[in-house]
Amino acid sequence: MSRSITRPVLAGLAASLLTVPALPTVAATARLRTAPMCATPLAPVQPVTAAPWPQQRYDPARLAPLATGAGVTVAVVDSGVDRAHPQLAGRVLAGTDLLDPGGDGSQDCAGHGTGVASIIAAAPQPGVAFRGLAPGARIMPVRVSEQQVVQGRESGRTVSAGEFARAIRWAVDHDADVVNLSVVLYADDPEVRSAVRYAVDRDVVLVAAAGNLHDSGDPQPFPAGYDGVLGVGAIGADGGRATFSQTGAYVDLVAPGSEVLTAAPGAGHHQVEGTSYAAPFVAATAALLREYRPELTAAQVAERIIATADPAPGAGHGGGYGAGVLNPYRAVTETGGGRAADPQPVAVLADDRADPALLARQARRATAQDRALLVGAVVGMTAATVALLALVLPRGARRRWRPADPA
Numbered sequence: 001m002s003r004s005i006t007r008p009v010l011a012g013l014a015a016s017l018l019t020v021p022a023l024p025t026v027a028a029t030a031r032l033r034t035a036p037m038c039a040t041p042l043a044p045v046q047p048v049t050a051a052p053w054p055q056q057r058y059d060p061a062r063l064a065p066l067a068t069g070a071g072v073t074v075a076v077v078d079s080g081v082d083r084a085h086p087q088l089a090g091r092v093l094a095g096t097d098l099l100d101p102g103g104d105g106s107q108d109c110a111g112h113g114t115g116v117a118s119i120i121a122a123a124p125q126p127g128v129a130f131r132g133l134a135p136g137a138r139i140m141p142v143r144v145s146e147q148q149v150v151q152g153r154e155s156g157r158t159v160s161a162g163e164f165a166r167a168i169r170w171a172v173d174h175d176a177d178v179v180n181l182s183v184v185l186y187a188d189d190p191e192v193r194s195a196v197r198y199a200v201d202r203d204v205v206l207v208a209a210a211g212n213l214h215d216s217g218d219p220q221p222f223p224a225g226y227d228g229v230l231g232v233g234a235i236g237a238d239g240g241r242a243t244f245s246q247t248g249a250y251v252d253l254v255a256p257g258s259e260v261l262t263a264a265p266g267a268g269h270h271q272v273e274g275t276s277y278a279a280p281f282v283a284a285t286a287a288l289l290r291e292y293r294p295e296l297t298a299a300q301v302a303e304r305i306i307a308t309a310d311p312a313p314g315a316g317h318g319g320g321y322g323a324g325v326l327n328p329y330r331a332v333t334e335t336g337g338g339r340a341a342d343p344q345p346v347a348v349l350a351d352d353r354a355d356p357a358l359l360a361r362q363a364r365r366a367t368a369q370d371r372a373l374l375v376g377a378v379v380g381m382t383a384a385t386v387a388l389l390a391l392v393l394p395r396g397a398r399r400r401w402r403p404a405d406p407a
Contacts, residue, residue, distance in 0.1 A: 038109035038146070040155065045268035051129035052261035052271075053237040054281065058328055060133050066332050069134030069287035074120055075171035075179045076280075077164075078113030080105050081141035082265040085114060087122035087131070088139070095141035096170055098163050105141030108265050110156065113141060115262030115272055116182050119280040120287065122263055130261050130269060133284035133328060136291070140176055142167045144183065161185060165195035168223075172199045177290050180283040181208040181229075182276035185222045193226060200228035205290070205298045207232060207283040209275040211246040214320070218246045225250040230286075230302050233320050234258055234278040239312065245275055247320030252302075253309045255281035255326040285328040292332050305331050 073093070083092035083106050097103025108114045117139045122132035144167050147156035159167070164183065171179050179199060185192060199206055206229040211221035224231030231250040234242040234257020241247075242258040257278030264270050282305060289301045296304065308331040309324035 038107070040109070042109070042111050042265055044266060045264045045270050047128055047267065048261055048269040049127055049129060052259075054256035054260060055129060055131070057256065058133060058281070060131050060135070063133070063288060063329060063332065064135075067134075067288040067292040068136030069121065069284065069291055070136035072134070072137045072177045072287040072290045073140050073175060074134070074137050074283055074287050075140040075142055075174075075176035076113050076117045076120070077142040077144055077167050077171060077179060077181050077183060078116055079110040079145050080108035080113045080143040081117040081139055082106060082108045082114045085118070085122075085263045085265065085267060087118060087125050087128070087263055088114070089123075091121045091123060091135075091137075092117070092139045092141060095143070096167075096174075097143040098159050098167055098170075099143055099146065099157055103143060105143045107143065109146040111265050111270075112145075112182070112276065113143070114265045115270075116180060116276060116280045117141070118263030119260070119277060120180065120284040128269075130263075133281060134287040137284070137287040140171060140174065142171050161187070161189040162191045165189070165191035168192070168195040169198055172202050172204050176204060178205040178207065178283050178286045180280050181206065181223050182274075182279045184209060184211050184224070186211075186213075186219045188220070188222055188225070192223060196223050196226045196229060200298070203298045205283075205286040205301050206230065207279050207286060209279045210234075210248075210251045212244040212274050212276075214244055214246045218248050220248070221246060221250060228299070228302075230282055230305065231322070232257075232275060232279045232282050232326075233322065234273070234275045235312075235321075235325060239325065241320045242273065242275075244273075245278075245320055251320055251322040252306055253282070253322040253324060253326055254278065254312065254320070281328075282326055285326060285331050288328060288332050308334050 080097070081088065081092050081095070083089060092106065095105030097105050097107070100107070118132060120132050121135055121137045121139050122130060123135050124131045144164055145156070145158040147158040164185070168179060196206060206223065208224040208229050208231055209221070210224045210231045210233045211219070213219055221231070223229050231252045233247070233251040233254040234245040235254045236242050236258035241254065245254070245257060255278040257275050258273045260272055260277040261269050262272055262277065285305055286301050289296065289304060305326070306323045308327055309322070310327045312321040312324045313319065
């Protein structure tokens with residue numbers, strides 16, 4: 001199938017009918033700023049009613065009774081997020097715009113950030129099967145790029161590495177619980193490294209795309225390559241690694257990233273691909289965990305997500321799968337894969353609603369404990385009685401059951 005490559009500077013892929021990038025990058029130097037308007041408006045697209053394959057794999061409705069990401073803020077450091085899309089309305093906070101000072105991050109000239117945000121938090125809508133994995137979460141847009149490549153020609157602006165670092169710090173300082181970084185640098189920048197450490201030290205979960213340059217030798221991607229960041233590769237509907245998805249030690253796990261459905265700016269949906277779109281599935285899972293298990297630290301959330309990944313071919317052996325394939329349901333419900341910060345035991349399925357099975361189990365345990373205490377008491381009293389009789393009867397027989405003399 002022929003494809004139109006739409007990518008900022010260094011990486012990105014999209015399906016043949018799309019005109020949006022799949023992986024923005026940040027430039028080494030800032031570009032000249034222009035008026036805050038989109039130079040090339042995106043063509044409108046129609047809504048898609050059919051369920052996309054990641055939806056069938058993860059079934060957000062199954063997770064909804066447990067967690068929706070409510071109360072959790074996910075920063076999307078990207079091309080902006082269009083809050084006008086019907087499935088994002090009311091879910092996008094006022095963010096910031098590092099391309100056009102004074103903006104709130106709601107302008108998206110590339111469509112990329114809107115798509116990423118929709119994978120995380122798109123609301124259910126009648127007649128549309130697509131929805132976000134954590135629809136209760138709130139999105140905080142941090143606009144850093146509008147860059148893409150259409151028909152081999154680069155266009156659009158992007159921030160410098162220093163401003164990208166500032167974007168991460170801004171998200172942390174404005175109370176982001178999770179930061180999604182579907183943005184790649186192919187150089188180790190000290191300011192970005194410092195910003196990542198700043199976020200890690202403040203208990204923020206960082207999720208980053210692993211990059212789409214497998215055919216170019218898998219250059220080291222950042223921030224995915226930094227300690228404390230969950231690096232995410234991409235798989236297709238067959239469970240196999242997407243051909244573009246990079247391989248290396250920086251891939252912690254994989255998630256859907258090929259033929260993924262997302263929301264488009266304004267309205268409608270389109271199909272995209274790239275590790276950019278795999279990362280928000282993991283960010284959404286982190287949001288679910290931050291709601292459901294608030295006692296877990298960011299490091300423990302990341303550990304739990306990795307520990308509950310499904311096995312994949314070559315997982316853990318440099319095959320580009322990391323620990324395996326993301327499994328949000330296991331991450332939320334299983335008790336392994338992440339110790340609680342508080343040493344006190346945490347109840348399984350720590351939900352506000354009472355679990356009938358758990359209550360019944362507890363009642364059975366209480367009854368068994370009461371029965372054991374009763375039996376123990378009876379046995380103890382019997383043993384004491386026997387011992388007393390063993391002492392008293394011989395003496396009583398000798399004294400013919402008369403009281404002992406006072407002397």
